[in-house]
Amino acid sequence: MFLVTGATGVVGRPLVQLLVSQGAKVRAVTRDPQAAGLPDGVEVVEADPALPSSLASCLDGVTGLFLHPRAVGLAAPELLALAKERGVTRVAVLSAENVDDDLDHQPSRFNGDRNKEVEAAAVASGLEWVSLRASSFAINTLVAWGGQIRAGDVVRGAYANFSEALIDERDLAEVGVRALLSDDLVGRKLHLTGPRSLTHEELVATLGEVLGRPLRFQELPPEAVRQGMVGMGMNEAFVVALLARYARGAGRPALVTDEVDKALGRPARTWTEWATDHAAAFHA
Template identity: 55%
Template sequence: MILVTGATGGVGRPLVELLHAGGTGVRAVTRNAAAAGLPAGVEVVEADLNQPTAIADELTGVSSLFLNPEAVGDSARDLLKLAREAGVRRVVLLSGIAVDPPTLAIEEAVAESGLERVILRPGMFATGTLALWAGQIRAGDTVAGPYARSQQAPIDPRDLAAVAAQALLTDELVKREPKLTGPESLTHAEMVGVIGTALERPLRYEEVPPEAAKRGMAGLGIPEPVIDAYLALLRETVDRPALVTDEVERILGRPATPYAAWVRDHLDAFRGTDS
């Protein structure tokens, strides 16, 4: 049995679906079971992980735990203690190539837990461009943002979920911290061009000052520390090719999904017709 925290998130949902489709028992932890929309047959556990004792009983019979920092927050250490007491053997942590202080604290808790561990270090998620740009693209042909020449190698969260499944079900990644990226480095302007090609529209990226971008992101409800870390990362990668690794291909036996393919699978969201 695998327990997945953040089960309805961008990585958690495809992970749950993948494990379930492969015949693995899954307990999916979410704050709102009624709105989860997960496959029939998945054990859905409604719980607020700020109070990890709420799922103490659900850890019985669990062999591996997928830990999403956004879902567990400051409760990670207590949750890991309960997991070890319940006989959980392995924890797979979703971290990142760039790590903020709260996630670093969770990494330290994982290291001290005594459990087998895998730390996944993805770069930029392709879904980040959807969150930041889809509204602007639905409104017109210009995407305004900072640092047009900043370069990233966006990863499809479904690839990340597939790697997480390998880490949970096999021993090949134990004690490893694979850096996971998409297959190519693209500037923000190039990514917008990729979306425009898929939509058959003449989209362009218009660079704006970082402070203006910060105000726009704050208006989307993104926390200020996250915005500051994101802008700092972009500033450091202007005119510098992003790190591109072959870890996804080495682990999954197939190439990582190109950004253009991810965009084609999400065109309805950019058009505003996503159901």
């Protein structure tokens, strides 16, 4: 039995689906079971990973745990201690490629991620562990650019020459499943990226090719972008940290590794593949 936190998220949902497809028993943790929409056969339980006591009974019979840093937060040491006490032997923890950077250089912290603390708790837990240090998710482009693309052919943003090696969330979930089901990855901090470094300008142009539209990236001053993002209701601290990240990395290629290829025995999905599979979401 595997217990999955963050089970309805962009990584947790495909991870649950993959585990089920391979015959594994899955117990999915959510705060809203009625809206979970998970596959038949998944045991959906209502609990809050940030309150480990609410998960105590959910750990009975569980051998492997998928740990989401935003779901569990600073309660990770307590939850992992409880998991070990209840017989869990392995944890796969979602982390990020920038986990070792200065904390104020990690924008996702301002949206609640505690990658550094949760990864450290997993390593120190006494359980078998695997850390999935992921690059930026491809689906972030849908959140950042989807509205603009549905409205027209120009994507406006800062730092056209900032590069990402975006990872397909399905690849990340597949590596997570391998981390739980096999012994090959135990004790490793895997730096998981997409197969190619592409600038914002290149990402938009490629997306335009997939959609059959003349999309282009129009660079705006960072301050104008900050004001626009905050005006749309985004956390200002997150926006400031994100733009600072872009400024530090502008003009330099993103880190690209072959860890996905090695873990899965096949090439990582490309940006073009992700864009093709998600093209409908960008149509008006």
